[in-house]
Amino acid sequence: MIAKAVFTDLDGTLLNHDDYSYADALPAIEFLRNNHIPLILVSSKTRAEMADLCRELSITDPYVCENGSVIVLPKPWVAEFGVDTESLAEQSDCYLAYRGADRAAILSILKPLKSQFQFAGFSDMDVADVIDCTGLSEPAAMNAMRRDATEPLLWHSDGALLEQFAQFLGESKLQLLKGGRFYHVMAQCDKGDAVRYLLNIYQSHIGARVRSIALGDSQNDLKMLKAVDQAVVMPHPDGSYMSDKDLKGELHAPYMGAKGWRAGVEQALLQL
Template sequence: MNAQTPHQPTTTPPLVIMTDLDGTLLDHDTYSYAPAIPVMERLKKAGIPLMLNTSKTAAELMSLRNELENSDPYVVENGSALYLPADFLAENSAQNSGDHVHILGAVRSEILTLIQKIRVEEKFLFTGFADMEVAEVIEYTGLSESAARRAMTREFSEPLIWQDSAHQLRKFEALIANHGLRLLRGGRFVHVIGACDKGKCLQWFRNWFASADQRVPRFVALGDSQNDVAMLKTADIAVIVRSSHHEPPDLEQQSAVIITDETGPQGWATALTQILDDEQI
């Protein structure tokens, strides 16, 4: 981890693509990204960064980024931390080893200390990753053993299986908010994270480009669910990728919004192809 402020890339791209993974770039059921490969190659050839912005951990992203040959910045654990790989940065910062990590959320150890304390005090019923063995995470997520172990290497958030009433969940949410934490409702879990979201990370990158006194690229964001809304609202062009499992999220904003006809990576690829064609890239 490098604590210094990173330098900007040597050249500013015309667009930056920021995308959710599950149900967006990755098929909801098969996790395949095959339909998106030609578009990803087109982005790479044009020098347009493809930034992954996901609820996954850095460990989970490592193998996927290797598969995708993706060396662009990425965001983990629902906007909690962003990583800037050394080879993305300007040449004069290349001597810095590894990724520069910028934390926008909370550290997991602090999250665990608080939620375990109020669970005892208020008798809340929930089970977090910290309470589970690998076999239980596999049971809840359907992941393989190696994937489950990577999912458990959380640094900035704690997923919970909520086993109490809706009233108690609202009370829990209010209590953690008093300590600067927030609750994010996902498909299978509720996630306790810091005062961050996927949109704040997109804005951080926009400010980062602006601080170089260069032209700020336009940001295209793609997502499929409610926890992508902050990112979609912050983008210049928002793409809601249709899901076969739920309705598109509500998005009230003024910038351009595209809702795909196709689901998952096929919808992702079609929408980005149209945007790149329109931009003549």
């Protein structure tokens, strides 16, 4: 049997855009579990947000947070796969693999830039502010604020200054990533780096190549989609699909969200 692994974005991919439901994806999730195919969640969400979802879905595989900045490795998984923990940050129930600067370092770099540029990061906001600009519930907003290695911010300066701001960040080996509502300040890593890191561990453990699938819908998923054997591109709300000349042989899921995710996984598994 060929070893396989599935990597997936969350919002608009595994989770519906409107109600964040994953109900329509459950049959495919159960199939992956029954066939011992790892399901690795890869998102801009925080560790606190994603831990809750992994518990709901009974996922015991690693997961990738904050656009690839942090990889969470459950301790039983680390023991099973014989992972070297020397370079990892130990937590009570897991290890963390940081892919660059942690949040404290990022905030120390951003602080002097506030005299030149107008922006508001999560560190400048209280829970009510985050609720107001995200529409999240209070518990969800609190989890979104518990960040390990990125800082989301709202840009209030002239748009023409963004490039200059990004250049200052680049001098400190940081990058500015555009999300839906926010810009994200983070280390120079991405979802593709995290996928390759985990694939290397899987392949070293089994002593053979792992055939991989990834599903995503937006530009910050692109490097993840390019890092796997079979990419599945999810549709946008207007029915369009992200395109890139360097993304070859991708499948297009027929529907948005969980229903399309199930169809995309099933089709990709057949392709492999």
